[in-house]
Amino acid sequence: MAIAIVDYGMGNLHSVSKAVERLGYEALISSDEGEILAADGVILPGVGAFADAMEHLQESSLDATVQKVAASKQPLLGICLGMQLLFSTSEEHGIHEGLGILPGSVVRFVGGDYKVPHMGWNKLQYNDQNNPLFTGLDEGYVYFVHSYHVLPEVKSDLLATTDYNQSVTAIVGRDSVFGMQFHPEKSGDLGMNLLRNFLKITGSSLKEVTF
Template identity: 50%
Template sequence: MSQLVIIDYGMGNLRSAQKGFEKVGFAAKVSADPADIARADKVVLPGVGAFRDCMTNLQEGGFVEPLLAHVAAGKPMLGICVGLQLLFSESEEFGRHQGLGIIPGKVVRFPAGMREGGEELKVPHMGWNSLSFTREAPLFKGIEAGSYVYFVHSYYGVPDDTAVVTAESTYGDVTFCAALRKDNVMATQFHPEKSQQVGLQILQNFGEM
């Protein structure tokens, strides 16, 4: 049985991600021990809150090196929400902060004053929005284009190479990266664990890799 580890670095909705995997038949271990990442076959990097704080906690918890080693070994990794943003080179949230650098590019904020139908749109972008697939990805096996998933975010990733984008979504006049894949590294800006049946299918797809 392969070992699936959800990284507990104090910045994620860990229990609901764990329950999501359990619902589709995969035992997921929540762990704050970097040694567990080294032993894991698959790793999930969740994230809520500010990019800077997440990155600080990852560094101080000793997670960065084993995470990068996991990726270099070609083992599957799934980033969720801020877990997607941390993969980027840098973020402009509360100043400029370095990320893990797995995906060259930067994390930027939705512009203020976006409007739709005469209404000013709130930031964060929060609630259900549909996915438009830009290329085939194993994470979306069995999922129809236009499926709705659950987002909560004020920032989004802009990769230097748009070929890594696997799904987009649109908020106001901004079409942004909703999911990406670079080799064995996958990530979603939305929360699969809060996205009902569609989200459970995504977790199942990752678990089966």
């Protein structure tokens, strides 16, 4: 079976798909609920504004599909905005409800003598070294571009942080649901290896690896 990449009109579908294929797995870009629910694992990408993304998901009923994925324990990975959408609310351009899969809120960087958006390479700090997402991986640098960050309500959902004038949520996870604030496919070897570990978690069949 394939790894389904949710197509709701907002996200780096091509770059995520190519990264999955480079790691030796079959990628399926889809907006069809049946195909998504039948996949070995699901990736929810996202680029743009939170409210627009939720509107697109709701218009296509893909919000309910992604919630079904999480409830079924099918491995799910949210990337960048896709990670933020997993949470309860966002304050980006008003207060908006998210998918509510993980409790927490998305807030803007405020105050301090630092640039917003947060843009650049920052080092990850793992909170749970035993999580399968980190198997065989040392802490290292990944590439961030974001103006809003997540405040999880449950401490154990916070798998990794980075430092940007404050502790910033970088990776979240609970059971089979994961999220990365950065784009792993644009974050060098560590990013690709984190994506590889997620793909291993799905149990999907490995094809020829070219990365």
